[in-house]
Amino acid sequence: MIKKFVLTIFLVLGSYCLVSAETIRLSYANFPPASTFPSVQMERWKEAVEERTNGQVRVDTYPGGSLLGARNMFRGVIQGQADIGNICMSYQPGVFPMTTVLELPLGFTSSKVASIVLWELFEKYQPQEFEQVKVLTMFGTAPSNLMTKQPVRNLAELKGMEIRASGTASQILDILGAVAVDMPMSETPEALQRGMVKGLLSSLEVLMDFNFAAYTPYQTRLDLQVYPFAVIMNKDKWNSLPQDVQNVMEELRLEQAIWTGEYMDAQVEKSLEYARDNYDNQMFELAAEEYAEIDEKLEFLIEKWKEEATKNNLPADEILADLFRLKEYYEAELAVQ
Ligand code: DTR
Secondary structure (H helix, E strand, O other), rough: OOHHHHHHHHHHHHHHHHHHHHOOEEEOOOOOOOOOOHHHHHHHHHHHHHHHHHOOOOEEEEOOOOOOOOOOHHHHHOOOOOOOOEEHHHHOOOOOOOOOHOOOOOOOOOHHHHHHHHHHHHHHHHHHHHHHHEEEEEEOOOEEEEOOOOOOHHHHOOHHHHOOOOOOHHHHHHHOOOOOOOOHHHHHHHHHHHOOOEEEEEOOOOHHHHHHHHHOEEEEOOOOOOOOOEEEHHHHHHHHOHHHHHHHHHHHHHHHHHHHHHHHHHHHHHHHHHHHHHEEEEEEEOOHHHHHHHHHHHHHHHHHHHHHHHOOOOHHHHHHHHHHHHHHHHHHHHHHH
């Protein structure tokens, strides 16, 4: 009897230790709400990792800034306040001299192509800016367009208007005559509601995902820069993971970038439909001369980026040449799909 009891205790405890020793729990912080694309891709990654490691890894997700916010995400992951975090490189100007090449007005037309190009550039150049963390994936948004409370049918109507953006997008707004107000996306709903800003410059899926369609019923087609993102992991945590788990995560890196790009492109389309059907939103196009004027005014940003990149010991010309080559290649490939 006693023997049986001891054996039972041993088996129960033994199996408990086995499970808890084998289950790796990772915290994953994200700054915007669960309904938005950075958090949707986070849930997809969590599911893929949990499934492909056969439950060996469990990922606890924290959307909406509940663990780390946009402004302290990078530092928070480096310091280990979260194991994994999602950052937008545009929110910390000067910190990511290489990957912010995506913020230049280079004519990306989709999030999918921007995401693949960003990932391939990162893989090739392994820039120092990410030295302190392990990068799990990267993606770029769809191109940025103007969403405003009042119509912007020409550049004169944009003059002096307070518009929220971040990073190079803020510089672009200033160059075009608006007054840029720099803040992360997660602070934008309040700024719009309080009237601190009269609109924003971003990819258009936010019309639906944040319901900005209700506040900014006018859109102006500009198809400007994209915003680059990275999902990063604390380096010590990464080094502590077993090889098979690392392999699952490494195999997911490009796949996750593509998944996110495709998801976002589809979401932009849905969002425009949503804004039209529910809020009668209107999309304006500028006159052809104004588009040409914008291109001309923004051209110097490329030279400016090159100067900064060179100061940071980056091969600026080579990076840009690779970017254009990859962009052209993947755009052609996407067109035949
Ligand atoms: N366009 C960038 C990044 C961005 C686009 N959609 C979302 C949704 C949630 C958070 C960030 C973003 C921006 O304007 O910040």
